[in-house]
Amino acid sequence: xxxxxxxxxxxxxxxxxxxxxxxxxxxxxxxxxxxxxxxxxxxxxxxxxxxxxxxxxxxxxxxxxxxxxxxxxxxxxxxxxxxxxxxxxxxxxxxxxxxxxxxxxxxxxxxxxxxxxxxxx
Amino acid sequence: xxxxxxxxxxxxxxxxxxxxxxxxxxxxxxxxxxxxxxxxxxxxxxxxxxxxxxxxxxxxxxxxxxxxxxxxxxxxxxxxxxxxxxxxxxxxxxxxxxxxxxxxxxx
Numbered sequence: 001x002x003x004x005x006x007x008x009x010x011x012x013x014x015x016x017x018x019x020x021x022x023x024x025x026x027x028x029x030x031x032x033x034x035x036x037x038x039x040x041x042x043x044x045x046x047x048x049x050x051x052x053x054x055x056x057x058x059x060x061x062x063x064x065x066x067x068x069x070x071x072x073x074x075x076x077x078x079x080x081x082x083x084x085x086x087x088x089x090x091x092x093x094x095x096x097x098x099x100x101x102x103x104x105x106x107x108x109x110x111x112x113x114x115x116x117x118x119x120x121x
Numbered sequence: 122x123x124x125x126x127x128x129x130x131x132x133x134x135x136x137x138x139x140x141x142x143x144x145x146x147x148x149x150x151x152x153x154x155x156x157x158x159x160x161x162x163x164x165x166x167x168x169x170x171x172x173x174x175x176x177x178x179x180x181x182x183x184x185x186x187x188x189x190x191x192x193x194x195x196x197x198x199x200x201x202x203x204x205x206x207x208x209x210x211x212x213x214x215x216x217x218x219x220x221x222x223x224x225x226x227x228x
Contacts, residue, residue, distance in 0.1 A: 044208065
């Protein structure tokens with residue numbers, strides 16, 4: 001069974017940093033790209049980052065580019081999101097999602113339960 | 122960026138009704154349009170991929186159609202467990218974008 005479990009969310013002041021993790025199990029992690037998608041309270045879904053399996057291709061949305069860094073450790077089946085210079089508008093639930101390239105890169109076939117991030121003074 | 126506009130933003134329907142949600146792209150995205158279902162407090166779930174493909178385990182009452190700029194998600198006979206918010210999402214080009222969502226409520 002595919003499982004994705006995020007952790008690391010919490011309350012942080014504006015300008016602060018946070019590192020999210022996503023632990024993957026139940027599938028060959030090294031065979032799939034991974035994504036981060038977030039959802040602000042009461043709002044819709046926003047894709048923010050993609051990383052391919054060898055970490056050679058990494059994409060970011062304009063809203064986080066230069067502040068967030070996505071990485072992965074294939075030996076530990078883990079995905080990470082380093083978030084720096086956090087802003088109020090980064091408050092959201094952050095989901096990791098598997099990218100099913102066999103269907104189409106950019107198709108998110110499994111999602112974690114999400115970890116909440118609140119940016120507030 | 123590829124903008125996606127869903128309509129309606131919300132709808133009320135009864136169990137057994139046929140429900141149709143539309144998604145229009147700002148420019149052609151070929152067939153690279155996916156549909157997700159999200160229930161309150163839960164992660165989204167992939168229903169339909171690349172326009173018409175039914176994700177494994179998803180009931181056949183969920184039907185996707187369309188190509189180019191106009192797409193449709195049809196629920197042929199609405200069931201109690203289908204009351205949720207539905208999002209379209211394009212995988213044609215980055216940044217991958219979502220529609221604003223359509224909330225399906227009980228009439």
